Amino acid sequence: MKHSFLATLLCTCLPCSVTQGQTASSDTSTHAAAEVQLTGTLEQRMAIGGETTGWALRYGDKKRVEVQLPAEAFAWVKDGVAVSVSGVHGTKHYLERGDVPVFTVKKITQVVK
Numbered sequence: 128m129k130h131s132f133l134a135t136l137l138c139t140c141l142p143c144s145v146t147q148g149q150t151a152s153s154d155t156s157t158h159a160a161a162e163v164q165l166t167g168t169l170e171q172r173m174a175i176g177g178e179t180t181g182w183a184l185r186y187g188d189k190k191r192v193e194v195q196l197p198a199e200a201f202a203w204v205k206d207g208v209a210v211s212v213s214g215v216h217g218t219k220h221y222l223e224r225g226d227v228p229v230f231t232v233k234k235i236t237q238v239v240k
Contacts, residue, residue: 160215160216160217161215162213162214162215162233163213163214163215163216164211164212164213165184165186165192165211165212165213165230166186166209166210166211166212166238167184167185167186167187167209167210168184168185168186168207168208168209168210169182169183169184169185169194169204169205169206169207169208169209169210170182170183170184170185170191170206170207171205171206172193176222176223178221178222178223178224179193180193180194180195180196180219180229182194182196182204184210184212184230192216192228192229192230193219193227193228193229193230194212194214194229194230194231194232195219195229195230195231195232196232196235197232197233197234197235200232200235203237204235208237209237209238209239209240210235210236210237210238211235211236211238212230212232212234212235212236213232213233213234214230214231214232214233214234215230215231215233216228216229216230216231217229217230217231
């Protein structure tokens with residue numbers, strides 16, 4: 128009876144701690160960062176193993192940052208479109224790439240050139 132209680136306790140607690148650890152390490156970190164606005168061109172990105180957000184923003188003097196786009200943007204964004212975005216800078220941890228700077232977009236609008 129004692130052993131079955133311990134087994135049940137371990138089976139219910141262990142998956143919770145594993146799930147929380149995995150989620151925390153893959154989330155974008157935005158520790159109270161100030162919201163900023165950037166204007167640039169979206170570039171679609173691909174990486175072996177999928178360790179990318181899938182999109183980068185080229186802005187300023189040859190600067191580039193990976194961007195985490197909001198779900199509603201996927202209905203109209205495409206490679207090469209000029210956009211204005213507001214959001215926060217943070218980092219995202221990948222297994223092989225480690226910590227990568229990522230801009231989490233809160234608002235995105237298309238810019239007509």
